[in-house]
Amino acid sequence: MTSSLVRQALILAALALLPGVGEAIYFRHKISWQSPIPPSELVTVAQAHVWGENVIWVDARPDEEFARDHVPGALSLNEDRWNELLPQFLAVWSPGRKIVVYCSSLSCNASREIAVRLRKEAQLPDVFVLEGGWEAWLKSK
């Protein structure tokens, strides 16, 4: 009975591989195997500096961390107060300006989440995630 159960499970596991591989091939250009953020959506501190005044810095960290310190001129826009803070951000945004979102470090997700929401929900172009986040900014100072 156990061998029958294992055999059935293996057959199902093998069957699921086929469409999974097919989908991986179909989506091969839409996802990066190296990083959760496609390279085209990442920006380094040095690159962002080159853009100068054309950048709007967005701090995706919690309010307390933003209050403690942030990139000069950065606007706070986090998931907790998205609805409240988005209108304030949109009042500052203008077409042609590049948006650079950052959170605490390389491993945080908040900047990625906010960048996705800015693209999908606010339908804004030129949204980038700062590689290394706030830590990278501090190191570059």
Next chain:
Amino acid sequence: MSGPSTLNVQLSTRPQFPWRIVDVIVAGIFIYAGAIKALDPVQFASDIDNYKIVPWPVSVVLAFYLPWLEIFCGFALVVRLLYRGALSISTALILVFTLATVAAKVRGLDITCGCFGHASQHWSFPAHLATNLGILAALLALWVSNRSAKPL
């Protein structure tokens, strides 16, 4: 020849009506959850990565594979082919999802579960946990109800 013993076996393998309903409900949940994630594997990879349990390339592999595993298990439960295999995989998946959810909560990660794509984006931890435990209870009930059934 169809003697009394053969008849008994046939009756025991035939699932009772209420259990078929549970079969179909659980299968429907797995097929829906799998389909909605298979439609957006990029988002699902991101959801898996949020748990910070496996490295990103593994999240991508799982994002392409797990939705289809859920869909196949769901269909196997409905048509009762490879039934026990589907029950075992489904149970294992729900256990892993539940443990991952609890582990994320313990580590203070505030994340969306990703179980049902965007439909579950704003689920609270208790709602997420209750759903998983409900499905787990249904799967365990199906295990018990099928103990005497002849494997297909």
